[in-house]
Amino acid sequence: xxxxFRIKKILKESGLNAQFRKSKEKDWKEILNNNIYxxxxxxxxxxxxxTVYFESFSKTSIDLSLVLYHDNKPCGIWPLNLDSSERxxxxxxxxxxxxxxxxxxxxxxxxxxxxxxxxxxxISFLNKTLKITKGECWRTNELSFEGVSGQWxxxxxxxxxxxxxxxxxxxxxxxxxxxxIRSSIRKSFRPLVSSGLKKWNVFVMDExxxxxxxxxxxxxxxxxxxxxxxxxxxNTQKESLKSGNAFLVYILDSEGIMLGGGYFDMSHHECNYxxxxxxxxxxxxxxxxxxxxxxxxxxxxxxxKMFYIGDRFxxxxxxxxxxxxxxxxxxxxxxxxxxxxxxxxxxxxxxxN
Numbered sequence: 001x002x003x004x005f006r007i008k009k010i011l012k013e014s015g016l017n018a019q020f021r022k023s024k025e026k027d028w029k030e031i032l033n034n035n036i037y038x039x040x041x042x043x044x045x046x047x048x049x050x051t052v053y054f055e056s057f058s059k060t061s062i063d064l065s066l067v068l069y070h071d072n073k074p075c076g077i078w079p080l081n082l083d084s085s086e087r088x089x090x091x092x093x094x095x096x097x098x099x100x101x102x103x104x105x106x107x108x109x110x111x112x113x114x115x116x117x118x119x120x121x122x123i124s125f126l127n128k129t130l131k132i133t134k135g136e137c138w139r140t141n142e143l144s145f146e147g148v149s150g151q152w153x154x155x156x157x158x159x160x161x162x163x164x165x166x167x168x169x170x171x172x173x174x175x176x177x178x179x180x181i182r183s184s185i186r187k188s189f190r191p192l193v194s195s196g197l198k199k200w201n202v203f204v205m206d207e208x209x210x211x212x213x214x215x216x217x218x219x220x221x222x223x224x225x226x227x228x229x230x231x232x233x234x235n236t237q238k239e240s241l242k243s244g245n246a247f248l249v250y251i252l253d254s255e256g257i258m259l260g261g262g263y264f265d266m267s268h269h270e271c272n273y274x275x276x277x278x279x280x281x282x283x284x285x286x287x288x289x290x291x292x293x294x295x296x297x298x299x300x301x302x303x304x305k306m307f308y309i310g311d312r313f314x315x316x317x318x319x320x321x322x323x324x325x326x327x328x329x330x331x332x333x334x335x336x337x338x339x340x341x342x343x344x345x346x347x348x349x350x351x352x353n
Contacts, residue, residue, distance in 0.1 A: 001060040002084045002133060010128045011066075016121040018066040018078075021047070027067045027074040031107055032268060039143075040308060041093055041102050043267035045245040047079055049236040050093065056230035060085040068104055068122075070114055078104035078122065082129065089135040090126055095311065097165065097320040100344075101126065101140040103152035112151065119155050123347075130349055137349075139164060141342040153343065161345035170329070170336035172307035174271075174300045181296060186334030192286035193293045200259070200287070202294050205248040208241045215258040216248060220277040237263060237274075246274075247298060249291045260287035264295050271299035271307045273332075292335055312339055 004020075011018055021028050025044070032038055040046050047065055054061040061083040068076040079092045079102060091099025104122055106115055126138055140161070142153045172181065182190065205212050217234055221227055240246040250261035260278035264271055273295070278287045292309075299307050313321045313329045333339070 001062065002082065002129075004062075006132065007064065007082075007129070010125060010132070014121045014125040014128060016066075016118070016125050017069040017072075019069070020063075021065040021067055021077070022063070024067040024074075028077050031067075031074060031077050031105070035105065035108060035268075037269045037305065038105075038267045039102075040265050040267045040270050040272040041079055042077055042105050043245070043265070045236075045240045045243065046265050046267070046272070049233060049240065049265075050079075050081065052230070052232045052236045054081050054083065056233055058083050058085060066104075068106075068118055070110070070118060074107070075110050075114070076104045076106040076118065078102075082133070084133040084135075087136040088138060089133045090129060090138040095167070096313075096325065097167075097317070097344075098139055101138055103140070103142050103150065115151055116155065119151055120159070123156060123159050127347070127349060130347075135349075137346055139344060139346045141167060141344045143169065143340055143342050145340060149343075153345065156345050156347065159347075161347045163343065164346035165344040167342040167344055168312040168339050169342060170309040170312050170333055171338045171340065172296055172309065172335060173337045174296070174304050174307055176337060178297070178300070181300070181337065184335075184337040185293070189286075189289055189334045192289050196286040196290040200285075200290065201252045202290050203250055203252065204294060204298050205241070205250065206244070206298070208238060212248065212250065212258070213238060213241070216250060216261040216263070216277070219258050219261060219279065220275070223277045223280060240265065247295075249295045249298070251287055251290060259285075260291060262288075262291040262295060264299070266299070266302065266304060269305045271295070271302075271304045273307075273309050288331065292332075296335065309333075309336055312336075 029044060051063040064080040064082045066078045067074055068078060081091055083089050088099050090101055092102040093100055130138055140156060142150050144150060246265050248261055248263050251259045253259055259282055263275040265274050296307055309332045312333055313326045315326060
């Protein structure tokens with residue numbers, strides 16, 4: 001494991017004025033509270049979950065998320081994780097094709113010239129950290145709802161990043177009316193949602209209920225056939241529920257038995273489909289349709305701007321993903337109002353750039 005004092009030394013060598021997020025929670029949350037749009041990946045509670053999730057698989061994983069400073073004032077936040085035992089040691093989130101480093105998020109009206117300076121230092125920090133961990137590469141992408149290439153993408157390319165792949169991500173625009181949202185749903189899904197809602201009881205748990213939460217956790221274990229996640233990750237999600245940063249949508253039969261459920265994270269402006277689990281006995285029933293539709297309605301009611309469904313995979317993505325994952329994303333696309341491309345860049349230090 002790389003010691004934190006070495007990380008601090010690299011920060012200084014890179015010209016990056018930054019502090020670890022755990023010691024600057026107030027500054028991190030202040031930036032969250034004052035930005036126009038906050039994706040889930042930057043949310044404090046989501047990062048707590050991600051940290052525990054990564055640590056449950058590796059003892060060498062550490063949270064490197066940083067609050068960035070300019071002229072001694074907080075200017076941005078940067079979610080980041082380091083696992084020195086992996087060949088791709090730097091990441092913010094895991095994707096099926098590898099870990100991804102998201103760009104730093106800056107405060108509103110932070111000058112472009114200053115942004116460039118900070119971003120260059122961020123990229124230098126990644127490269128120096130990659131070198132001391134003897135890692136092979138780090139990858140990144142940047143999403144723009146407007147289709148404009150941002151400074152992060154431009155500077156990573158200028159400093160040696162290569163085009164790796166184009167990824168596609170599915171969203172639902174919650175500024176649309178309910179009628180418009182419903183009309184954007186795949187035509188064959190609409191009657192399934194309507195008939196399912198008449199047949200089954202669908203509930204939203206936005207305040208923690210021990211029985212419902214344990215039922216969902218046990219259902220997840222039953223469907224998977226084994227325990228696939230540590231209790232710490234479940235407890236972190238439970239805390240997000242308690243703090244109002246997540247909700248659970250679930251279906252009960254007439255005897256009160258949970259047949260399916262979906263857990264959803266929320267940032268200030270975005271909702272994220274995180275975990276779903278459905279009783280295989282009812283595979284021919286539209287349980288997933290109903291849960292996702294109810295989650296969309298609830299997120300809109302809560303004033304969220306966008307609903308992130310997940311990655312859209314195609315057969316061309318095999319063997320990065322399984323055939324089953326391609327089919328799942330095809331199902332999820334049936335609810336998406338928008339599919340946005342993310343241009344993936346790869347940075348290597350072995351002379352292949």
